[in-house]
Every structure is written in structure tokens, then in C-alpha cells.
Amino acid sequence: MASHLDLEEQEQLDQLKAFWKRWGNLITWVITAALAAFAAWQGWTWYQRDQAAKAGAMYEEFERAFTAQDLDKAATAAGDLKSRYAGTGFAAQAGLQIAKLQMDKDKADDARQSLAWVAEKGAEASYRDLARLRLAGLQLDAKAFDDALKTLDAIKSTEFAALVADRRGDALLLQGKGDAAKAEYQKALAGLEKTQDYRRIIEAKLATLGVPTAVEPTTGAAQ
Structure with a gap:
């Protein structure tokens, strides 16, 4: 009986060795890729949270300048958000708000540039389309009618x-x-x-x- 069991175990062991010889490398690569993907996802999630936290702190600085109607400080803070955290919603929000302040301060050209940036690089479609809608209004004010129509056509x-x-x-x-x-x-x-x-x-x-x-x-x- 013991000999029979030993033979069965040996046969199973031989089958396992054969299976691993054929598929072992592939299984190892799949597991390694899955672990790497999980680690990358974890790292990306952490990076996004870190970026959002830093952008949020900078946006608070922007809001203080915006509330005080300090165009220079607000424009600087908005510029920092766009250059360092362009992929966040905070940068798009700052772009929309600084354009309003620039218009209030009779800086129409600057306002168009701010809105054009959001229209092209805003983090979400809603931000981009809102910027286009406002940009088209400024283009109409500047009598750039064809440009305004092209801007409106891009809103989906x-x-x-x-x-x-x-x-x-x-x-x-x-x-x-x-x-x-x-x-x-x-x-x-x-x-x-x-x-x-x-x-x-x-x-x-x-x-x-x-x-x-x-x-x-x-x-x-x-x-």
C-alpha cells in the first residue's frame, strides 16, 4: 500500500514538474506584472492625492488674493497652479476666476488668454466648455466673430x-x-x-x- 501511494505521489510530482516547466515562466511573469500594476496604481493614487492637497493649499492662496481683488497676486497664484498642477480642477477654477478679475480690471486680452488656457487644458470637459462659452463672449466684444463661432462649435x-x-x-x-x-x-x-x-x-x-x-x-x- 505504501509503495502504491509513493508511486501516485511521484506521478503527481512529475506532472507538477512538467506543468511548471511548461507554464512556470508565464505564470511568474503574469504575477509579476499584476503586482507591478497594483504597485503603480497605488503610487498613482498617492500621487494624485498629494497633488490635489498641494494644489488645494495653493488655491486657497489664490482665493485670498481674488477676494481682496489683488490682480497681481491672484494672477501669480493662478499662474503657479497652471504651471505646477495643470491637471487638477483647482487650476481650471483659478483660470476661470482670474479671467473675471482681469475683465473687471479692464484687462480683456489677459482674460482671453486665461480662458483660452482653460478651454484647451482644463481638467474636465465642463470647465473647458464653460471657458469656451465665456471666451466666445469676449471674442464677440473684440468683433472676432468667426473666432467666436469656431469657439462655440467646439462646445459639446x-x-x-x-x-x-x-x-x-x-x-x-x-x-x-x-x-x-x-x-x-x-x-x-x-x-x-x-x-x-x-x-x-x-x-x-x-x-x-x-x-x-x-x-x-x-x-x-x-x-
């Missing part, structure tokens, strides 16, 4: 669709394309909820183009 977020149509209508109207502008304003109006106050602005634009808008009748008028 559906939540901005109505505002994009409204701004595109402005560009077309300023180019003397009244009919095309009407179509865009009507598209913008259709894309807004009836409870949104911004509808009144678009309705006013349509009214100046001779397009009547629906008005709720008063109780007395209805009677």
Missing part, C-alpha cells in the same frame, strides 16, 4: 446647448445674418425650461427681430 456639453445657441445667435446677428440669428435664438428658447428667467432675455432679442413670443394672458383678458 449638452447642458450648454441653449446658451451656445444664444451666443451663436449674437454672433450671427452682429454679422448681419438676421434670419440665421432668429433660428439660433429660437433654438435657445426651446432648450430652456419655462421657469428660467434667462428666457426673457432671449424673448427680448427675438422681439427686436420681429418675432412674437408667447405671453400668458391675464385673468381679466381671458374673461
Whole structure:
């Protein structure tokens, strides 16, 4: 009996040796790759947390300067965020805010540059599209109508669709394309909820183009 068991064990051992000889290297490489990938993921997660923490501290510095309306300090802090932590949401937020402060300080060219940076390198699509929407407005102010339309064409977020149509209508109207502008304003109006106050602005634009808008009748008028 003992000899029979020894033979079975030897046979199993031989099978295991044969299996390992054939597949051992592959198994070792797979395990090594999996461990390396896990270590890399852990390291990347730590790096992201570290970057976010440092960027958050720098953003607080930016906010203090922004609240104080100190353009020089705010611009410096925003620049540091863009150069050192460009991949974080803090850099995009700072870019949007510094553009507003630059406009308030009559620095339109600087504001366009700030928004252009966010539009190209913002960490998230929503930041990039918001920057494009604001940038298009500044381009319209500068009478760069074709540039504004190209900027608007790059916006893909559906939540901005109505505002994009409204701004595109402005560009077309300023180019003397009244009919095309009407179509865009009507598209913008259709894309807004009836409870949104911004509808009144678009309705006013349509009214100046001779397009009547629906008005709720008063109780007395209805009677």
C-alpha cells in the first residue's frame, strides 16, 4: 500500500514538474506584472492625492488674493497652479476666476488668454466648455466673430446647448445674418425650461427681430 501511494505521489510530482516547466515562466511573469500594476496604481493614487492637497493649499492662496481683488497676486497664484498642477480642477477654477478679475480690471486680452488656457487644458470637459462659452463672449466684444463661432462649435456639453445657441445667435446677428440669428435664438428658447428667467432675455432679442413670443394672458383678458 505504501509503495502504491509513493508511486501516485511521484506521478503527481512529475506532472507538477512538467506543468511548471511548461507554464512556470508565464505564470511568474503574469504575477509579476499584476503586482507591478497594483504597485503603480497605488503610487498613482498617492500621487494624485498629494497633488490635489498641494494644489488645494495653493488655491486657497489664490482665493485670498481674488477676494481682496489683488490682480497681481491672484494672477501669480493662478499662474503657479497652471504651471505646477495643470491637471487638477483647482487650476481650471483659478483660470476661470482670474479671467473675471482681469475683465473687471479692464484687462480683456489677459482674460482671453486665461480662458483660452482653460478651454484647451482644463481638467474636465465642463470647465473647458464653460471657458469656451465665456471666451466666445469676449471674442464677440473684440468683433472676432468667426473666432467666436469656431469657439462655440467646439462646445459639446449638452447642458450648454441653449446658451451656445444664444451666443451663436449674437454672433450671427452682429454679422448681419438676421434670419440665421432668429433660428439660433429660437433654438435657445426651446432648450430652456419655462421657469428660467434667462428666457426673457432671449424673448427680448427675438422681439427686436420681429418675432412674437408667447405671453400668458391675464385673468381679466381671458374673461
